[in-house]
Amino acid sequence: MNYEVVIGLEIHVELATKSKIFCGCTTKFGGEINTHCCPICTSMPGTLPVMNERVVEFAAKAGLAMNCEIANFSKMDRKNYFYPDLPKAYQISQFDLPICKGGYVDIEIEGKTKRIGITRIHMEEDAGKLLHDQWEKGSLVDYNRCGVPLIEIVSEPDMRSPEEARAYAEKVRLILQYTGVSDCKMQEGSLRADVNLSLRPIGQKKFGTRTEMKNLNSFRAILRAAESEIQRQSRVLDEGGVITQETRRWDDDEGKSYAMRNKEEAHDYRYFPEPDLVPIELTDETINKYRESLPELSHERVKRYIHKLGIPEYDASLITASVKTADFFDDTVNSGADPKTASNWIMGNLMRLMKEVNTEDIPFGGEMLHELIGLIEKGAISNNIAKTVFAEMFRTGKTPLEIVKEKGLEVVSDAGELGQIVDKIISANSKSVEDYLGGKQKAIGFLMGQVMKETKGKANPPMVNKLLRDKLELLK
Amino acid sequence: MRRIKKRVLLESQKLLSKVNFLNIGKLTIKEAADALQNKEISVIELTEKFFDRIDNIDDKINAYVSICRKQALADAAEAQALINEGGGGIMTGIPMAVKDNICTETIETTCASKMLGNFKPPYTATAIEKLRNDGAVLLGKANLDEFAMGSSTENSYIKNTRNPWDVNRVPGGSSGGSAAAVASGQALFALGSDTGGSIRQPAAFCGIVGLKPTYGTVSRYGLVAFASSLDQIGPLTKTVEDSAIVLNSISGKDPKDATSIDSGIADYTEGIKRGVKGMKIGIPRQYLSGEIAVGVRNKIEAAIDSYEKMGAVCEETSLDLADYAIAAYYIISSAEASSNLARYDGVKYGFRSSNYKNLLDLYKNTRSEGFGAEVKRRIMLGTYVLSSGYYDAYYKKALQIRTLIKNEFDGLFKKYNCILGPTTPTTAYKIGEKTDNPLEMYLGDVFTVSVNIAGIPAISIPCGNDESGLPVGMQLIGSAFSEKTLFQAAYAYEREHPFAIAPEVQA
């Protein structure tokens, strides 16, 4: 039978605050085990949480960027369950009064815009991590992540294909990055998604029974997990079976999912209002202040790039696909570079280099690219040399001038020096010289190439061309 | 000139002899501070005197679970140095006891539980930090019902504390060790915590003054949580004025406690002697009817007469929701406790069962072996009332009652400056008398719990003794942040009827 798939996503995102949600500890990734923690985030008896106001601000801004209504009054709740990575044995989260409600995100799918509803966004704390040491009997716990602020973004069941789910997740990530509330670094697990998925016969209004796939930490995993779950559920339904409402674990290496627990075994979290924290009250004035301080989002930048900077739509959308490249582009242009030249460099060289080492970070600012473009325009280096310099900049973070000086890459424009090299090439390539003298104009191209090769690309090309022609003329 | 000097000398000699030779059980913070500032006694001498007394009598009373002699003498020397430089304030060099559920860095904080038997917190509670900054000297940690759950200190895993008035009776609880320490002259004052009466009830049983401040007045940072929305630290003292003096030291907004509040009151002793002329006092009829001992009722009625004589207007009124307070209290406090005590799982600190094969065993056996019966009872009750399917019928209902009780108090405080009644339905009972019947023990909290539910302040002061010679406690309840009114009313009574001190405990 043909089924329609219904997907909703819960996306957990780490906020980019410097300190944790309820204490002053750093949120920096990594660090020696149990060094980014204190009595508060390890929940020693008698300690109390105090809300980091930046977390509230970031959560509200995320909501505003996703067109949510921001609550004037919200509160934190306790979600109770036992696990060694959760030192209080409850997670401070939000239950019935989340900070953001009722928003949406527009995604582009097959050239069309589709609107995906956001049910709610709430704030919560991350847990620690269990370590299974091969030399120790039993497990150890690292509390460094404990108390790192998260938001959970819950979508409406509005997606109808794995591709839509992926596009939605990517769009959410982009919005959060532009808003500056999260780095969304996938490798560090700062964005994780749960996929809720059900099938129903095409035309049926009522939703089928859904399953929840937990903790997917890449867009590819979201896509593959959804595809796999569609297959699994169709198979069950085709065989006349029923879908069990359950939580499943996705194994990305095996490309398979496993049932974790069903509805009956589901936790009773015994939510109740967190008595150690006061309710979060945001005035309309504060909310407006947040709204006004929202940075320019990706679709706004696309418009500006096309209409104000005059670069093609293709370039604009490619560059804005990451806030890092968009910021870099803005920096380059703001330092004085021509927008189209800048965008060519970014789409070509920069993106290739970023892809090669699989990074989202650019180790230097846009003004460096502007400096490099300036060197080309001055004729100080050739276009080809510039590519080498750029790669070196990317590797070392050094300035273009430093690299050119250090490696002696400056164009050779000394007539005497070049004259000697030209003489050498002419005497070593008698066949091409004869061809040229015989009327084959093309042969000069080969000779040019030989000179450039000899100078490792540093020769000033117009000068070489003139020298060659002049010297060959003398042989006629 | 010479004659004046001689008189001053004589006066100070008199004071000196008072400090040195009379019962230090009678000494108040105010008197001790004067003696210290006038150099009639040194802080070290005073501290040693208290340690001597502890050495002599605490094996009869069992008020303390630990003594910090070395640190106390070091602190005393520091306080004395400050006094010698002409510095220091009223708390400088004042020896205190602290309930053992309030954290003290490097000193074991056990909550009188096997679960935290070896727990040394890496930090000090804000209230203690403030007292120590003001120069108070910590003598030791006082016994309590395990995790402050109980009304007799019989739920302590460590030992039973005895009532200094009759060592066969309970001191009350849960701050029983704190109350007994002050009443028996083993500390000039003590800190306790009050979730449903745990300061006021032992103060009543031991014949001293106990204050439960307005919720948020004193930081809870470092107080091991029982029921976070009800817990409040407060002083146990010999006099009303001492209570105000300690509150001056420990109150204030704390950036480490989001629920703490700046009351805006700079000095709680200010205006304490103004008297009660024209003050309107409400007497809820529910507080003088039903299961209340005759000896208690007689003393409260006498106190009401006394207030009228002093010029207050006492009027019978009604607290209709009083009957629901106990049920709401035990639901809310147990619900919060079930969550607050979930962290004691054997993973991070404190006790861990040695008997486990997997994680579930570790949890189950640690908690089964580490907690006492009363704590387990409350955890089970609290878990039950929060469970899906029961939440609406119990927890949610209790929260609704809480709002109604608050509203009812608000209504009363539009008419009255304060409300008066007994602190407890009976005086101190015999050790072991109620341990088999937890419900009966819960009912002893009938007059105290609604104050915590409403988040308002109340003070218990002694108002005479019953036919067995046991102290009766009178409770004055006020609106939020009306501590000064309560002190004023309590002080007026105390001035007319100076409080008796517990009979000397035979060493």
Ligand SMILES: [Zn+2]
């Ligand atoms: Zn921390």
